[in-house]
Amino acid sequence: MLYGSFVDLSQWLWFGFWSAVIFGSLVWYGTLVFYVGWHGAKEIVQLARRMKDEPQSLKEQAS
Amino acid sequence: MALSFVDILIIVVYLAGCVTAGVWVRRYVRAVEDFALARREMDVHLGVASLAATELGVVTVMYTAQLGFQYGFAGATPGVLMAFWMFLVGMTGFIIRPLRAAKVMTIPELFERRFGKLVRWLAGFVVVLGGVLNMGIFLRLGGEFLVHVAGLPAPYLEWVMTGLLMLVLLYTTLGGMISVLVTDYLQFLVMGGGIVLTSLIVLQEAGWQRLAMTLLQANQKQFVFVVSPAEPPQPAGAEASGSISSTRKPEAHHSEQSSPPIKKIHIGFPLHPFGPGAPGALWVMWQALVALAAITTWQTTVARVLAARDEHKACAIYRRTAFYFVGRFALPGLWGAAACAYFYRQGGLPAGVDDLTAMPHYLGLILPAGALGIVIAGMLAAEMSTDSGYLLTWATVIYNDLVMPCLKRPLTPAARLLLIRILVVLIGVFLIFWGLWYELPGTAWDYLAVTGTIYLASLFTLLVAALYFPAANATGAVAAILMGAIGPVGFVFVNALTPPDSPWRISPEVAGFSAFALAALGMIGGSLAGRLWRGQPREKPTGGENK
Numbered sequence: 071m072l073y074g075s076f077v078d079l080s081q082w083l084w085f086g087f088w089s090a091v092i093f094g095s096l097v098w099y100g101t102l103v104f105y106v107g108w109h110g111a112k113e114i115v116q117l118a119r120r121m122k123d124e125p126q127s128l129k130e131q132a133s
Numbered sequence: 134m135a136l137s138f139v140d141i142l143i144i145v146v147y148l149a150g151c152v153t154a155g156v157w158v159r160r161y162v163r164a165v166e167d168f169a170l171a172r173r174e175m176d177v178h179l180g181v182a183s184l185a186a187t188e189l190g191v192v193t194v195m196y197t198a199q200l201g202f203q204y205g206f207a208g209a210t211p212g213v214l215m216a217f218w219m220f221l222v223g224m225t226g227f228i229i230r231p232l233r234a235a236k237v238m239t240i241p242e243l244f245e246r247r248f249g250k251l252v253r254w255l256a257g258f259v260v261v262l263g264g265v266l267n268m269g270i271f272l273r274l275g276g277e278f279l280v281h282v283a284g285l286p287a288p289y290l291e292w293v294m295t296g297l298l299m300l301v302l303l304y305t306t307l308g309g310m311i312s313v314l315v316t317d318y319l320q321f322l323v324m325g326g327g328i329v330l331t332s333l334i335v336l337q338e339a340g341w342q343r344l345a346m347t348l349l350q351a352n353q354k355q356f357v358f359v360v361s362p363a364e365p366p367q368p369a370g371a372e373a374s375g376s377i378s379s380t381r382k383p384e385a386h387h388s389e390q391s392s393p394p395i396k397k398i399h400i401g402f403p404l405h406p407f408g409p410g411a412p413g414a415l416w417v418m419w420q421a422l423v424a425l426a427a428i429t430t431w432q433t434t435v436a437r438v439l440a441a442r443d444e445h446k447a448c449a450i451y452r453r454t455a456f457y458f459v460g461r462f463a464l465p466g467l468w469g470a471a472a473c474a475y476f477y478r479q480g481g482l483p484a485g486v487d488d489l490t491a492m493p494h495y496l497g498l499i500l501p502a503g504a505l506g507i508v509i510a511g512m513l514a515a516e517m518s519t520d521s522g523y524l525l526t527w528a529t530v531i532y533n534d535l536v537m538p539c540l541k542r543p544l545t546p547a548a549r550l551l552l553i554r555i556l557v558v559l560i561g562v563f564l565i566f567w568g569l570w571y572e573l574p575g576t577a578w579d580y581l582a583v584t585g586t587i588y589l590a591s592l593f594t595l596l597v598a599a600l601y602f603p604a605a606n607a608t609g610a611v612a613a614i615l616m617g618a619i620g621p622v623g624f625v626f627v628n629a630l631t632p633p634d635s636p637w638r639i640s641p642e643v644a645g646f647s648a649f650a651l652a653a654l655g656m657i658g659g660s661l662a663g664r665l666w667r668g669q670p671r672e673k674p675t676g677g678e679n680k
Binding site: 116 | 179311314322
């Protein structure tokens with residue numbers, strides 16, 4: 071019997087909970103890799119553009 | 134050695150790409166604020182990638198898999214708690230919103246505004262002590278994973294990890310936070326891909342329903358794994374067969390060994406933390422408290438808040454990273470649980486393998502060529518992103534809170550940049566010797582746990598008081614730090630003086646709770662005493678309004 075070891079409803083519910091957690095995490099990780107991968111790459115380019123300017127502390131020192 | 138040519142090629146390409154990208158962005162570093170916080174120009178997605186990559190190291194994978202091995206799916210409970218707090222903090226802005234608005238570089242810097250220089254220095258000392266000493270564990274555990282999963286000889290561990298840390302030091306020293314962000318991003322992609330791939334292969338091998346049934350059966354039968362010392366080297370033919378060196382029943386396994394077992398591992402109830410053999414309600418409450426304290430005070434996590442462009446982006450990073458923390462525990466926990474089921478079906482653990490190393494040993498057995506290379510590259514990514522983030526963070530705290538307050542004359546921007554780079558290198562060198570080449574005595578692990586608990590209890594109390602407790606003052610802050618240390622230090626002394634089966638021994642949970650309670654008591658009592666005896670005025674909480 072496949073589910074013979076589950077003795078009551080609470081065990082079924084916990085099994086359902088962990089199924090949602092594990093498979094939800096897998097989907098979330100897979101999605102995040104592509105979603106953050108795409109947007110993160112654009113943000114790195116923007117960050118590099120902004121970082122080309124002189125930092126505030128050096129501007130203050132120069133002035 | 135289990136690695137094929139394809140595996141080695143994947144690893145070399147990943148390492149070369151990561152280090153090249155990290156070194157290339159060094160051109161943008163011209164001042165300390167560039168180096169330490171990327172000039173606070175970090176956006177949400179880069180923040181999510183960096184926070185996720187930094188907070189998921191091989192050490193995390195190892196200990197969450199160990200929890201999975203011992204407690205099945207219930208071992209992922211801390212991840213669920215952490216995600217809950219992370220989302221709630223991201224929604225409400227509790228601590229992180231006023232912290233970011235204060236525009237400080239480190240947490241102790243905030244304390245100086247509220248409690249004075251002494252408290253800043255003391256808090257900085259606690260942060261560095263707890264952070265750097267604990268980081269010493271990372272390298273060895275990371276090395277254990279690589280050695281077991283790749284089938285490398287044990288003496289390679291120190292050399293592999295020293296080489297890896299040298300690469301991390303190279304790009305972190307040159308590019309600081311900008312290199313850390315860019316490499317974290319690459320490492321996030323490789324690590325995420327590796328984790329998903331590994332989990333799918335593990336699920337295919339173990340079977341989801343079959344895994345749950347096997348773990349339940351092991352718990353119901355009160356199965357005990359016996360860990361025995363490593364066997365002498367096997368003849369080449371025996372090793373090449375790929376079979377597990379011991380597939381006998383644990384009892385038989387033990388009886389045939391000439392030396393006694395190192396330890397016995399009971400299989401806890403796998404479905405929830407309150408069942409037979411499971412860790413219990415006190416453990417869950419302790420994990421909940423640790424999770425809240427860690428996400429609001431652990432400097433490497435908070436560094437992403439401080440580097441965010443504004444308070445709203447800091448909160449958004451927390452909200453969007455929250456569910457990632459469930460997977461941080463659940464997926465490596467799944468690998469550990471699958472390793473437990475696998476070795477249970479085999480009848481016991483191979484010699485020299487315990488609950489910590491069972492997971493990498495298991496992965497080394499089930500992962501095919503090519504997949505093994507991707508998984509190792511993913512775990513190298515996890516290790517490197519954590520190491521770089523931690524090196525930078527602790528160097529920033531030493532620079533900002535221990536060295537700078539003691540200088541009589543301000544340094545030039547170039548000298549400050551040089552100083553913080555030297556600190557990164559010094560911490561790296563210290564870690565190589567403390568974490569890898571120096572063998573920690575058994576009791577040292579207790580001291581590491583103690584310094585970590587003192588850090589969380591003291592810093593959490595100080596931070597909450599600084600931001601939300603108008604009556605807090607310097608006397609209360611010093612008392613909180615000192616009293617927060619009593620619980621964990623007392624735990625070491627009492628347990629050293631009592632036999633292992635004594636009812637007077639203090640559990641880590643009780644010691645931890647007492648640290649938080651005593652720190653809070655110290656803050657309240659000390660602040661009242663300070664006001665009475667010194668006539669210290671009632672101060673405004675330090676937040677965005679005081680910046």
